[in-house]
Each structure stands twice: as structure tokens, then as C-alpha cells.
Amino acid sequence: MKCLALLALLLVSSVSLAEDSSTAAPCDPETCKLPHCRCSSTDIPGGLAARDTPQFVVVAFEDSVHEENIVTYRRVLYNRRNSNGCAASATFFVSHLYTNYVFVNELYNRGHEVALHSMTHMNPSTYWRDATYDVIKQEFADQRVQMSHFANIPYDSITGMRLPFLQLSGDNSYRVMSDYGLKYDSSWATNAFTNPALWPYTLDYQSTQDCLAPPCPNASIPGVWVKPIIPWVDLDGNPCSLVHECYNSPDRFNETEWFQFFLSNFERHYFGNRAPFGVFLLEAILYPFPAVQNALERFLDVINNLEDVFMVTADEVIEWVKNPVPVNEYRTQACRQFIPTTCVASQCEVISSYDGREYEFESCNVCPRVYPWLGNPLGQ
Numbered sequence: 001m002k003c004l005a006l007l008a009l010l011l012v013s014s015v016s017l018a019e020d021s022s023t024a025a026p027c028d029p030e031t032c033k034l035p036h037c038r039c040s041s042t043d044i045p046g047g048l049a050a051r052d053t054p055q056f057v058v059v060a061f062e063d064s065v066h067e068e069n070i071v072t073y074r075r076v077l078y079n080r081r082n083s084n085g086c087a088a089s090a091t092f093f094v095s096h097l098y099t100n101y102v103f104v105n106e107l108y109n110r111g112h113e114v115a116l117h118s119m120t121h122m123n124p125s126t127y128w129r130d131a132t133y134d135v136i137k138q139e140f141a142d143q144r145v146q147m148s149h150f151a152n153i154p155y156d157s158i159t160g161m162r163l164p165f166l167q168l169s170g171d172n173s174y175r176v177m178s179d180y181g182l183k184y185d186s187s188w189a190t191n192a193f194t195n196p197a198l199w200p201y202t203l204d205y206q207s208t209q210d211c212l213a214p215p216c217p218n219a220s221i222p223g224v225w226v227k228p229i230i231p232w233v234d235l236d237g238n239p240c241s242l243v244h245e246c247y248n249s250p251d252r253f254n255e256t257e258w259f260q261f262f263l264s265n266f267e268r269h270y271f272g273n274r275a276p277f278g279v280f281l282l283e284a285i286l287y288p289f290p291a292v293q294n295a296l297e298r299f300l301d302v303i304n305n306l307e308d309v310f311m312v313t314a315d316e317v318i319e320w321v322k323n324p325v326p327v328n329e330y331r332t333q334a335c336r337q338f339i340p341t342t343c344v345a346s347q348c349e350v351i352s353s354y355d356g357r358e359y360e361f362e363s364c365n366v367c368p369r370v371y372p373w374l375g376n377p378l379g380q
């Protein structure tokens with residue numbers, strides 16, 4: 001009898017163990033509550049009405065930061081304020097290869113968010129699809145250490161990541177985030193939840209989001225935030241996750257049409273459930289096309305003057321979702337503070353240990369011995 005009970009107990013515990021390590025349980029909003037847990041849902045956090053909800057706009061750029069694109073970033077983004085008087089900020093998902101860390105330091109000290117986009121930005125996307133936990137750890141957790149070191153910015157200020165090509169790698173990237181204290185991921189695109197759009201949520205329980213670039217996570221990974229990518233709609237009504245990838249977009253020489261394109265995509269959020277509106281693009285669509293750049297600047301001028309719209313970093317959006325307050329209260333909150341840092345620039349010529357080539361490298365720290373890379377993020 002005793003033996004049988006023990007056996008039953010063993011069976012029960014092994015079953016629940018198997019469930020824990022494979023699939024997360026369905027989400028119950030009664031148990032999954034803010035600030036630490038949120039089910040995947042199009043409901044506005046805090047049960048707010050749309051008209052009481054701040055409309056956040058997240059402008060985010062990807063890839064390396066260097067002496068060419070910094071010129072555009074300065075022109076388009078610096079010295080902007082939201083209507084509450086706080087700085088209007090963007091987010092940079094920075095990849096390491098070819099990045100000049102002196103400019104990363106500058107972006108940070110201008111109040112913008114520095115986030116991770118991998119060390120190598122390796123091609124093709126199957127590299128990310130098939131990436132093991134260890135590869136993701138080297139590409140992102142090690143990149144966070146690297147970024148903080150060479151850009152001389154606080155380690156804790158780096159909280160977000162985006163996988164190259166928006167290619168997910170199952171549970172692996174989210175497990176690395178959880179183990180190394182990253183707060184949010186901005187890689188997972190949806191086509192099923194666009195209007196009303198999906199708000200950010202945690203992975204404590206099963207996500208109901210559609211999976212466009214499998215494998216998607218299916219384990220329970222508590223405390224990790226998914227900031228879903230809500231696509232734009234192109235001129236044919238097709239979804240596009242990144243603005244520069246919209247298939248039928250306006251003529252890149254026509255500012256009027258591009259201004260309308262920004263506005264009409266924004267309005268779907270603003271007149272909908274006010275889920276954060278993402279403007280995710282590459283600098284390569286701005287500098288060569290002054291009409292697109294002017295249209296973006298005009299669009300930002302418009303939203304920076306609206307009383308209930310705020311151009312903020314992705315990290316600030318997650319912080320609001322954790323503790324949602326109505327727009328009237330949000331407007332009176334103190335502006336975000338950050339600890340300024342300095343940069344004593346070093347110009348380095350360093351030989352790469354992985355391809356034997358010489359790389360120029362500028363950092364706010366002493367020159368590395370070899371070009372920093374996978375397995376040797378500080379180039380020691």
C-alpha cells in the first residue's frame with residue numbers, strides 16, 4: 001500500500017515535471033497580474049478606456065552605429081520633446097560588427113535607449129532559427145557586457161533585445177534573457193493581432209500569439225516580457241513588420257505620400273486600442289531618400305505636439321505596462337532620469353581573431369588586443 005502510494009506520487013510528480021519543462025499552462029488573468037505577469041491580450045493594461053490611455057510611439061533603429069548613420073540620427077532625433085516637456089527618445093537595437101562605440105555613448109547620453117541586436121548579425125536567418133542556448137548567450141548576454149564596457153554605459157541600462165531578421169529561436173532566447181536579467185524582447189511579429197493590437201505581455205503562461213518565424217517559445221519563462229511587433233499595413237493592405245520592408249510603399253521621392261503613410265498607420269493605433277505604435281526602420285531608408293526623412297520629421301513634429309501621444313523608448317513602454325496610469329496622471333509624472341557618463345575615446349586598429357582582417361574600432365575604453373567577437377566579447 002505504502003509502495004503503491006509512493007509510486008503514484010512519483011508518477012504524478014514526473015508528469016507535472018514534464019509539463020513544466022515543455023509547455024506553459026494556459027493563461028488565467030485572475031492569477032497572472034501586473035506588475036509582474038500579464039496574459040497575451042489586446043486588452044488595455046489596467047482596464048483603461050482607450051481615450052484615457054497614453055499613445056506610445058516607439059521609434060527604433062537596427063544594426064551598427066557608425067559615422068554615417070549618426071549624422072541622420074542627430075538630425076532626426078535630437079532635441080525633441082513630448083508635449084509633457086520630457087525628452088522624446090528612440091531605441092537602438094545595436095549589432096556589434098562595425099559599431100563605433102563613441103557614438104553609442106553619445107546616443108545614450110542624449111537620452112536614447114541602447115538595446116541589443118547581437119554581436120555578429122550572422123546571415124542567413126537559419127543561423128538564428130537553429131541557435132542553441134549557448135550561441136544566444138554569446139550573441140546577447142555577452143554582447144550586453146561588451147556594450148557596457150566599450151560604450152561606457154551602465155550595464156543595467158541595457159534591458160532589451162531584438163533577434164536579427166526577427167527570426168525566433170524557440171525558448172532559447174527567452175531563457176537567456178531570463179537567466180541574464182534582460183527585461184524585454186522585441187522580435188516577435190504578429191499578423192493575427194493588429195487591430196485591435198496585442199499589448200506587451202509576459203511568458204509566464206502560454207502565449208496566444210501567432211508564430212510567423214518559428215520556432216516560437218512554448219515553455220513557461222516567468223518575468224520575461226514580449227513586446228510584440230505590430231505590423232504596418234502597406235498600400236495593398238499587406239502587413240509589414242519593418243517599414244523598409246513594406247512591399248507596396250509610397251514612392252520614396254514623394255514626401256506627401258510618405259507623410260500620409262506614417263499618419264495612416266499611426267491612426268490605426270491612435271483610434272484603436274492604443275497599443276504602442278512602432279516605427280521600426282533602417283537609416284538606409286532615410287539618408288538616401290530625403291523625402292522619406294522629411295516625412296518622418298514632419299510626422300514626429302505632429303505627434304510631439306499631441307497631448308496624449310508620447311515618443312518614448314521600448315523600455316519605458318514596458319515600465320508603463322507594469323504600472324499603467326491614465327494619461328492625465330502620466331503627463332504629470334517626473335521625466336525619466338538617467339546617469340550621464342563620459343567617453344574618453346580610443347581609436348584602435350585591431351586584428352580580428354576570427355578572419356585575420358584588421359578592423360577599425362573606436363571605443364570609450366582601452367583598445368582591445370583583438371577584435372571582440374564570439375567567446376571573447378572584450379577582445380582580451
Ligand SMILES: *[C@@H]1O[C@H](CO)[C@@H](O)[C@H](O)[C@H]1NC(C)=O
Pocket residue numbers: 022023169170171215216217218219
Ligand atoms: C516546443 O517547441 C519546440 C521547438 O522550439 C518543439 O521542439 C517542442 O516539440 C515544443 N513542445 C511542445 C510540447 O509543443
Ligand SMILES: *[C@@H]1O[C@H](CO)[C@@H](O)[C@H](O)[C@H]1NC(C)=O
Pocket residue numbers: 253254255256257
Ligand atoms: C506626390 O503624390 C501626390 C499624391 O499622390 C501627388 O499629387 C504629387 O504630385 C506627388 N508629388 C511628386 C513630387 O511626385
